[in-house]
Amino acid sequence: MATAFQTDTTPLPPTDNLPHPEAVVVRFAGDSGDGMQLTGGQFTLSTALAGNDLATFPDFPAEIRAPQGTTFGVSAFQINFGSIDIETAGDEPDVLVAMNPAALKTNIKALRRGGLAIIDSGEFGPRNLAKAGYAVNPLETHELDDWQVMAFDISALTLEAVKPFGLGNKESLRCKNMWTLGLALWMFDRDRAPLVDWLKTKFAKNPVLADANIAALNAGHAYGETAEIGGPLKQYHVDAAEAQPGHYRTITGGESLALGLVAGAHLAGLSMFFGSYPITPASPILHHLARLKEFGVTTFQAEDEIAAICSAIGASYAGQLGVTSSSGPGIALKGEAMGLAIMTELPLVIVNSQRGGPSTGLPTKTEQSDLYQAVYGRNGDAPLVVISARSPTDSFDVAIEACRLATQFMTPVMVLTDGYIANAAEPWRVPDRKDYTPFPAHFTEEPEADGRVLPYARDPETLGRRWIRPGTPGLMHRIGGIEKALDTGNINYEPANHQAMTDIRKAKIDGVAKFIPAQQVDVGNETGTLVVVGWGSTYGPIRKAVQRARSAGHDVAHVHIRYLWPFPANLGALLKGFGKVLVPEMNTGQLKTMLRDQFLVDARPLNKVSGQPFKIAEIEAAIAEMLK
Amino acid sequence: MNAITPITPATKPEDWASDQEVRWCPGCGDYAILKAVQRTMPDIGTARENTVFVSGIGCSSRFPYYMETYGFHTIHGRAPAIATGIKLANPDLDVWIVTGDGDGLSIGGNHMLHLLRRNLDVQLLLFNNEIYGLTKGQYSPTSQIGTKSPTTPFGSVDRPLSPCAFAMGAGARFVARTIDTAQKNMPEVLKRAHAHKGTSFVEIFQNCVVYNDDVFAKFTAKKAAPDNQIWVEHGKPLLFANGTKGLRLDRDHVRLSVIDVVDGDVSQVLLHDETNHLLAQLLVEMPFGEFPKALGVLYCDPAPSFEAEVHVQNERITAGRSGDLGALLNKGQGWDVKPARGPNL
Numbered sequence: 001m002a003t004a005f006q007t008d009t010t011p012l013p014p015t016d017n018l019p020h021p022e023a024v025v026v027r028f029a030g031d032s033g034d035g036m037q038l039t040g041g042q043f044t045l046s047t048a049l050a051g052n053d054l055a056t057f058p059d060f061p062a063e064i065r066a067p068q069g070t071t072f073g074v075s076a077f078q079i080n081f082g083s084i085d086i087e088t089a090g091d092e093p094d095v096l097v098a099m100n101p102a103a104l105k106t107n108i109k110a111l112r113r114g115g116l117a118i119i120d121s122g123e124f125g126p127r128n129l130a131k132a133g134y135a136v137n138p139l140e141t142h143e144l145d146d147w148q149v150m151a152f153d154i155s156a157l158t159l160e161a162v163k164p165f166g167l168g169n170k171e172s173l174r175c176k177n178m179w180t181l182g183l184a185l186w187m188f189d190r191d192r193a194p195l196v197d198w199l200k201t202k203f204a205k206n207p208v209l210a211d212a213n214i215a216a217l218n219a220g221h222a223y224g225e226t227a228e229i230g231g232p233l234k235q236y237h238v239d240a241a242e243a244q245p246g247h248y249r250t251i252t253g254g255e256s257l258a259l260g261l262v263a264g265a266h267l268a269g270l271s272m273f274f275g276s277y278p279i280t281p282a283s284p285i286l287h288h289l290a291r292l293k294e295f296g297v298t299t300f301q302a303e304d305e306i307a308a309i310c311s312a313i314g315a316s317y318a319g320q321l322g323v324t325s326s327s328g329p330g331i332a333l334k335g336e337a338m339g340l341a342i343m344t345e346l347p348l349v350i351v352n353s354q355r356g357g358p359s360t361g362l363p364t365k366t367e368q369s370d371l372y373q374a375v376y377g378r379n380g381d382a383p384l385v386v387i388s389a390r391s392p393t394d395s396f397d398v399a400i401e402a403c404r405l406a407t408q409f410m411t412p413v414m415v416l417t418d419g420y421i422a423n424a425a426e427p428w429r430v431p432d433r434k435d436y437t438p439f440p441a442h443f444t445e446e447p448e449a450d451g452r453v454l455p456y457a458r459d460p461e462t463l464g465r466r467w468i469r470p471g472t473p474g475l476m477h478r479i480g481g482i483e484k485a486l487d488t489g490n491i492n493y494e495p496a497n498h499q500a501m502t503d504i505r506k507a508k509i510d511g512v513a514k515f516i517p518a519q520q521v522d523v524g525n526e527t528g529t530l531v532v533v534g535w536g537s538t539y540g541p542i543r544k545a546v547q548r549a550r551s552a553g554h555d556v557a558h559v560h561i562r563y564l565w566p567f568p569a570n571l572g573a574l575l576k577g578f579g580k581v582l583v584p585e586m587n588t589g590q591l592k593t594m595l596r597d598q599f600l601v602d603a604r605p606l607n608k609v610s611g612q613p614f615k616i617a618e619i620e621a622a623i624a625e626m627l628k
Numbered sequence: 629m630n631a632i633t634p635i636t637p638a639t640k641p642e643d644w645a646s647d648q649e650v651r652w653c654p655g656c657g658d659y660a661i662l663k664a665v666q667r668t669m670p671d672i673g674t675a676r677e678n679t680v681f682v683s684g685i686g687c688s689s690r691f692p693y694y695m696e697t698y699g700f701h702t703i704h705g706r707a708p709a710i711a712t713g714i715k716l717a718n719p720d721l722d723v724w725i726v727t728g729d730g731d732g733l734s735i736g737g738n739h740m741l742h743l744l745r746r747n748l749d750v751q752l753l754l755f756n757n758e759i760y761g762l763t764k765g766q767y768s769p770t771s772q773i774g775t776k777s778p779t780t781p782f783g784s785v786d787r788p789l790s791p792c793a794f795a796m797g798a799g800a801r802f803v804a805r806t807i808d809t810a811q812k813n814m815p816e817v818l819k820r821a822h823a824h825k826g827t828s829f830v831e832i833f834q835n836c837v838v839y840n841d842d843v844f845a846k847f848t849a850k851k852a853a854p855d856n857q858i859w860v861e862h863g864k865p866l867l868f869a870n871g872t873k874g875l876r877l878d879r880d881h882v883r884l885s886v887i888d889v890v891d892g893d894v895s896q897v898l899l900h901d902e903t904n905h906l907l908a909q910l911l912v913e914m915p916f917g918e919f920p921k922a923l924g925v926l927y928c929d930p931a932p933s934f935e936a937e938v939h940v941q942n943e944r945i946t947a948g949r950s951g952d953l954g955a956l957l958n959k960g961q962g963w964d965v966k967p968a969r970g971p972n973l
Contacts, residue, residue: 049963194961249962259957266953273717293942295951298716300938303742307709310702310739314682314713317700318721322713340703429965430957470698470714470721473677478646478693480701481685490648491693 018189018237023082025090026184029107030099032066032075035177040077041425042181042198046190047081048250048427051240054081055540057089057613058423062280062364069123069131071102083239087540089424091615095187096147097180099123099154101132108144116148116232118183120176122155148232154179161219165212175216182220189237192221244429251428253392253421254284257351260399261285262295263433264349265321267400268407269440271296273315274323275308280363281419282327282353305333309350313337316346317479319443319469321403325351327419328370329360335378338412342382342505344479345456345465347406347413347441349399354418354536356611365611366420368536369587374414375565375594381502383509385409386565388416390539393428395421398562400436407441409512410464416564418586420537420613444468444475453477455489462515463508512566519568523547524557527577530626533603535561535591538584538614545619554627561591572599582606582626584619636675641666644676646696657808657834658687661755662694668815672822674722681724682711684731687762688755688834691726705736708743711750712934719935722822723750729770730760733789737769744798747826749933751818754791754829755808757836758843765839777839792912792926795829796905802828803908803927807848808835813859813924820925826933833921847921858920860911862928865897868920874898875919884910886919903929 026043030036037058047054057078066073080090092112098104100123111117124137138144139151158179162172178199185192196214203210227233251259265272274297276286290299298320302308305326312322326334331352341348354370356362374386385405389395395417402413444466448454455477456465468475477489485492486500522539523546524531534542539560546558559574561567575581575595581603583592589605596603606622608614644666652658669679679697683689685704692699698721702710707725715723725743732740732754743752759777760766767777767784770791774783795803802824806817814832821828833844842849847856858868858875866875871889874897878885887896901907908927914920 045961049961051963051965243965245965245967247958247962247964249958249960262956263953271717273713275713292951292956294946294949295953295956298938298942300712300716302709302712303738306706307712307739307742310706310709311713311716313702314700314710314715315717316713317710318714318717320717336703337706344700430962433953469718470680471678471718473675476646476676476696476698478648478695478699478701480692480699481703482701 018235020237020239021082022084022238023080023086023090024095024188024236024238025078025080025093026095026097027076027078027093027107027110028097028180029074029076029103030097030177031068031102032061032063032073033068034075034099035174036075036077036099039177039181040079042195043184044079044250044425045198046185046195047079047188048248049194050188050190050238051243052081052083052238053086053241053243054079054250054426055086055089056080056425057420059612060364062362069100069102069128071106071132074103074106076103076107081238083241085241087544088613088616091617097184099176099180101128101134101138104138105132105134108147111147113146114148116150117144118233119149119151120154121151122153150231150233152227157219157223158216161216162212165208165215167208167212171209172212175213178213178216179220182217183224184220185217186221186224187233187235189235192217243427246429248427248429250425251392252284252423252425253389253395253417254353254423255288256392256428257389257395257399257415257417257422258285258288260396261289261323261349261403262292262297263396263436264400264403265296267436267438268321268403269438270319270321270407271298272323273298273300273312273320274325275300275302275311275315276325277302277305277308277330279305279327279330281355281422282325282330282351284422285325285351285353305330306337309334309337309348312348313341313344313346316341316348317344317470319467321347321349321407321441323349323351325353327353327355327363328357328373331370331373332377338384339378339380339382340481341412342378342384343481343484345410347410347467349402349406350412350414352414352416353422354416356609362611364419366418366537366613367586367609367611368416368418368538369590369609370416371535371564371587371590371594374416381506383506383565384411385413385509385512386416387413387563388536388561389421390536390560390562392421392424392426394539396428396431404439405512405515408439408464408515409462409508410467411509416536418537442467443472445472447474454487455479456484456487458504463504463511510566513563513569516563516568518570519559519561519574521574522558522560524550525555526574528557529555529578530580530582530623531557531559531575531578532582532584532619532623533559533561533575533591533595534584535564538586541614541616541619542584544616545623548616548620549623554623556623556627564591564594567598572601575599575601575603580604580626582622584608584614584622586614636673639670639676641670644669644696646694648693650694651690652687653838655837656687657757657836658691658755660808660811661753661814661832661834662691664811664814665818666695668818671815672819678720679722679724680714681726682707682714683726684736685762686728686731686760687836688726688728689731705731705734706739707731708736708739708748708752712743712746712748715748715750715935716938719749719939725750725752727752727754729754729756729758729768729791733791733794734769740794741798744795744800744827744829746934747799747801747931749825749827749935751821751828752830754831755834756791756831757834757840758788759836759840761836761839790912791831792829793909796909796912796927800829800927801826801929801931802925803912804829804925805831805833805912805921805923807833807844807923809848810923817925820928824928825930825936847916856916856920858922860900860902860922860924860926862900862902862925864900865894866900867894867897884914884919902927905929
């Protein structure tokens with residue numbers, strides 16, 4: 001896929017004569033202030049409108065405005081797009097756009113050998129070179145000989161392009177990213193009109209800025225056309241990908257999850273209450289939901305993580321669907337309150353956008369090391385449901401599923417996503433509401449048949465208890481964190497009662513396995529030599545690696561687990577149908593340990609905790625090793 | 629949202645008692661408070677099913693179990709946060725928070741601060757016994773310096789916090805103080821608290837017979853009461869000691885001073901103005917000994933409540949519209965893939 005991008009000599013347009021690589025990986029890298037995320041986002045939109053399949057990887061520092069020109073202030077955006085199915089943001093970029101020495105230094109090693117580096121030489125003065133740790137200018141040595149280098153003064157070209165608009169130097173240079181985007185649009189034979197429209201809307205209040213940015217965009221595009229001859233800069237055309245018919249848009253994991261929650265609450269027939277406290281990388285979910293008041297969503301920015309979950313529990317108690325969201329450190333703070341929700345058996349959705357840990361860890365980098373925390377991380381025997389999203393678009397369905405399980409089983413449900421999924425974007429075939437079966441929540445409004453008020457009487461199928469809202473006449477009762485009596489929910493310290501209640505809480509969650517789909521094999525056969533088992537955002541690289549291994553004739557399958565607690569009922573039997581089990585994870589082996597514990601299978605780990613997603617090649621190598 | 633029945637059938641105090649056995653220590657001040665609350669609820673007139681008592685952890689926090697209403701005994705310090713969710717989800721509910729000096733001001737201090745500044749429309753009863761009872765007698769953030777306890781065998785050295793001063797500082801719009809045994813005054817304070825829209829902060833001096841007995845006796849004992857309690861009333865002179873003493877504003881030093889009232893001449897005595905923030909601060913911070921303990925409604929100056937503002941904004945933004953889910957999902961620049969379309973077309 002990514003290697004399909006060729007840099008051979010090619011005749012000039014028309015489009016039909018352009019090289020048609022199947023897939024290309026482009027990485028934009030620059031200073032935090034250079035607007036690389038914006039450039040990447042707009043290039044993504046243009047890519048989507050061209051009908052390509054795509055996956056993105058925004059990779060930015062934790063600092064909002066790190067000192068200019070430093071390596072730790074570099075912000076990057078990688079996109080993989082093509083006419084074939086794209087599952088990851090790509091192992092190695094084919095094209096690197098480096099806006100300064102620091103961006104070059106931190107990203108050049110990732111560039112495919114022979115790939116194209118487009119460099120703003122205007123930023124390669126002594127000061128910036130020193131800040132990036134270059135003793136000599138790499139553009140003047142043989143340091144970059146492994147790659148094709150196209151260095152020119154983007155800064156000066158931008159200044160020239162926006163000169164007629166009379167902006168100051170600083171404001172003029174801010175248009176650099178649009179110049180670069182213009183060049184990228186030319187390279188991939190893209191239509192500029194949607195970007196021009198977007199700039200006009202964005203700068204509606206300041207038409208001069210709109211015009212300057214459009215001029216920069218056009219100048220970048222024109223530069224491509226005129227500078228092409230003889231240099232390494234070429235134009236390419238990536239065909240539209242084959243896709244299921246329907247209406248599409250791009251969506252990030254954060255937005256997809258937020259929309260899934262809205263849809264889930266609608267399907268349950270409930271208003272949603274979202275209590276949250278700002279934390280990276282979970283905040284975008286709160287940002288999205290805060291604007292959706294007309295969908296019966298109340299958002300509450302609480303004073304801390306504990307108040308966030310407690311307010312959500314209060315809202316569920318009062319009859320709404322309580323949701324809280326955070327990342328690992330915040331989830332740790334919420335632990336005691338989760339126990340309360342388990343004890344009082346109230347519906348609650350807890351979203352964990354995982355990041356590198358422990359402690360503050362790597363706030364903007366991705367990891368999936370909160371699995372133990374999700375499944376085991378509370379005092380007492382405190383089971384809850386844990387499910388995970390594997391991609392930005394999958395987050396929508398997972399969020400709906402969390403709402404279903406929480407309300408049907410009267411239990412907290414934790415959704416595990418991660419920083420990579422939350423920020424990454426991909427094309428999304430917008431679903432139809434008809435694709436989803438409603439699961440209306442039921443409130444008890446009458447006493448039991450014998451006239452008693454029994455808040456802890458249960459549905460015989462799901463073992464979910466009665467949901468009685470305050471405000472319901474005649475059903476006043478008290479609940480709390482102290483052990484409850486089997487049926488009335490009154491305080492009860494009797495030994496047999498605690499045993500029975502602990503058993504019921506466990507049986508209820510274990511029983512969820514009967515109400516979730518059986519585990520499917522994503523790629524390959526139901527039995528075989530090796531199965532690669534994953535969960536969460538490793539979906540793309542595992543799938544591609546397994547597909548490649550199968551193309552090479554190996555008997556490998558891919559199983560990707562959405563339901564992490566309880567596991568699907570058939571999972572143990574399924575895994576035992578394979579000779580070997582490999583579990584790639586962005587942690588030190590948490591799912592691996594759970595699979596060993598639950599099914600006594602000889603699961604072998606493949607672990608990576610660098611804050612970066614797996615490369616396909618890394619998993620391919622591990623598969624090859626396992627098959628030796 | 630649940631509609632509240634406009635006409636609530638009359639109830640008696642016993643209608644507000646649940647079937648649960650009350651399990652406080654014999655002689656605990658909590659019994660008196662429970663009795664006063666159950667006695668006051670019929671006068672307040674809210675339906676039992678629309679009433680919710682929310683508590684945290686501690687002796688006081690067992691309170692909800694004994695009320696024939698909806699009740700939620702939550703976790704340590706977090707009752708204000710849970711109550712916030714309840715009230716935002718259903719503003720029609722009449723929510724009471726019951727907490728103590730440890731639950732509300734130590735582990736839950738942060739939530740208390742934000743509850744008060746947001747001004748959620750709830751009644752908050754803080755049972756202050758200046759000790760941790762349920763964990764067997766450790767000193768609390770309101771314990772006086774020198775309090776000997778299992779964790780401070782040689783006496784505590786940290787300075788105590790004044791709950792009402794904390795509340796005033798946090799932006800409370802209603803601050804009142806009463807005593808567990810004040811069976812005559814407490815119902816009036818509770819009714820005022822209930823009538824106030826916003827967070828009504830009520831500190832109740834509550835005697836812990838086991839771990840801190842008689843800690844308030846200097847002003848609660850029958851003999852000491854007249855000279856050491858001043859029950860304030862809006863618009864009335866600040867008098868105590870059966871009208872023989874009063875509070876005067878020492879304008880030169882901007883502080884209060886105690887003066888003798890001779891021949892009923894109250895012309896020098898300050899009138900209580902419960903809307904005056906500065907006066908309320910002076911009253912709650914009067915050093916005991918030199919001054920009596922100020923009791924009653926010390927401050928009441930309503931402001932918009934949090935849940936009302938949230939709902940007003942929601943209504944303004946939505947303008948009665950109900951969102952179109954399909955349109956939401958389709959938002960942004962999209963593209964269509966036609967059934968016949970292949971990769972090279």
